[in-house]
Amino acid sequence: MATPPPTERRQFLGRLSLPERTYILDALRTETIGGILLLIAAVVALIWANVWPHAYETVLNWTIGPSTPLHLDLSLEAWANDGLLTIFFFVAGIELKREFVAGELRTPSAALLPVVAAVSGVALPAIVYAVVNSGAGGHPGGWAIPTATDIAFALGVLAVVGSHLPSALRAFLLTLAVVDDLIAILIIAVFYSSGIKLWALGLSFAGLVLFWFLHRRGVRGWYLYVPLAFVIWALMHESGVHATVAGVAMGLLLRCHRVGDEEHSPGEHIEHLVRPISAGFAVPVFALFAAGVTISGPALAEVFTQAAPLGILLGLLAGKSIGIFGGSWLAARFTRAELNPQLKWADLFAVSTLAGIGFTVSLLISELAFPDSPTLAGRAKAAVLVGSLLCAVVATMLLKGRNRHYRLLFEEEDQGADLGPATPSTRQGPDLHQQQAG
Template sequence: METVGGSILLAATAVALLAANGPWAEAYQTLRDTRLAPHVLHLDLTVGDWAKDGLLALFFFVAGLELKRELVVGELSSLRSALLPVIAALGGMVVPALLATAVGWGDPRMAQAWAVPVATDIAFALGVLALVASGLPGGARVFLLSLAVVDDLGAILLIAILFTGSFNLLAAATAVALLGLYALLQDRRVRTPWLYVPVAVATWVAVHASGVHATVAGVALALLTRVRADPGEGESPCVRLEHRLQPWSAGLAVPVFALFAAGIPINAGVFGDLFTDRLALAIMVGLVVGKLVGITGSALLAVRIGAARLPADVTPKDLVAVAMLGGVGFTVSLLIADLSLDGPDMALAKGAVLVSSLVASLLAAVLLVRRSKARPAG
């Protein structure tokens, strides 16, 4: 599933770039900017915005389910085991932000764009890992998954804090009440989707109307979902929803978002700006260098001082190879670029994210293949 999801995501990105730079560029932009739905509750969003605010809520719901499961019964349920990916995720957010800020110091566009390189793309990173690193121990995948879901939780908190403009108290109170209803239904062991789907949709609408970015609704609902199965229950709601929604998230929601988010015009001027403009350089240094240094440095420091331990059979060299995948920002980085910048600056930032994600994934693939080949002999 991870390999197929990553392949679909890559194909959607290629289609977006071809559409934005080919003879269909005008039709592509018209489709992306077409408004759907009524104006009531500010739902008259463009097709691109529906992909960004609506479909990505499903992606963050699935990511939130993975995080909740890891926190309750998985790798993050043990404090000693949880510390490593949590510390690594924090280092992988702070160091890229600091490096990006340092490179772009004095550039007013960095006031919010510093957050672009803080995220790691779960689907893309796990897809690369599944494709080229079959020889690595399972602990490496669990570490990357745990790191990525903590990373995404941090990114969604940044989105909620940095990109909330006007705040509608009544809509926010409605969202809180609906979240309480969802939690009550979970507690009462209600299972019918005829109740959950309307509650979830209404929660999304209320969060969107409140001024908070609508994807926050997905994480909030996920964190209220029950993880432990009752006696006689085949699987918990969290696991059941993960199994049912993961294919829709990886195969539809994220690729459709990429289809409309990654379609940026590329010409000789834009390509040249990627390697001369301070905004683009700040994002690329943050993702490719900052993620590697932040994740590896903080994780190895935590192990060195005895605050955490490496997963079974995972060596520091394996950790470096996996950490390189952290530079694949893609989905969430594109989202933050979309939210923090406008016009040519947004296109430039997105181009920097695409180039950085490509470079990080290729470097990681080389390192992971080398580690996989080295393990049997070692």
């Protein structure tokens, strides 16, 4: 048999060709693939924690890292919570900055409705949780757990279900989730940071100033910024402020507006490079270490009977949907904010329910809210999983109904176009040709 030329040989697990690498990286940048990887990691964590619990706990508690000069001898679980999620929040920071300078948040009139919706969607779940936990046996410290929306899961479900939904619905959900992330970051920084070491915090801020100065001067080179970013992160972790705040801060410092004949701003370029790492590695590995909770009949029963998990469940399922939809309606009713003409209120209610999927950040806050009670933290995580699953199922049903409605309108429009001059049926509905990219 003839030996193939060297250019045709493929090594097992060898480096992929450029087109293959490009295809994989582009896939990881889509919400659908990121959501699927997140779901797979969560399922693996649940199986691992319930079939081999001792092995799962051993891996979680395995410590690695230096203890001097900074206390970085952390468990793998802590590295996932404080380290890998910093990458996720770094990308979120860039998204925030881009929305503020070039997206929906750049003009107050366009931003008012999704901003009010996001604030209401954070406030009402916290109130629902507080009411459920106001009596004896309640745990008020977990009020922030049901306030967060998982942008990867939510946009992934919308991309899979909404083939004919107006593109404005995705824009609304994206803006809502970005503001939601900002509020979650502030909550973590203000309410879940303790024992602040001012010297470490000051040095971390000095590192951020240096990061900003080098970036503004046009200095380039990952070999410079990656070590600097790690130092900033390590000092932020040492200071007692949650380390993910460092990721958000660095993302916000990047320039996201284009200058001259630039095709992409530095922030857009860096986000394009880092997003596959976040969606394909950082967030799934975090889910692998965070979603492993014991699932049994009694454990599931506690989700519906004990105050803390029940408050989380109701906060995600009812608080999020009512808060976002109610806040949007009140804003449109009593202010100058208007619902996008492409959308109907039924569309908004469906996406409000979808925003109740609170996975990544909610799991993180579950750890932060109950640091001294692993049992209670496990119940909170179980409630997050159950609540997110219920929201995903209900939202999928609602979105499928709306998708069917728009598909029929789209078909009527096509039929009317084939018949010749425009008919009344072709003039109805939103701009259905603007299909969402997902």
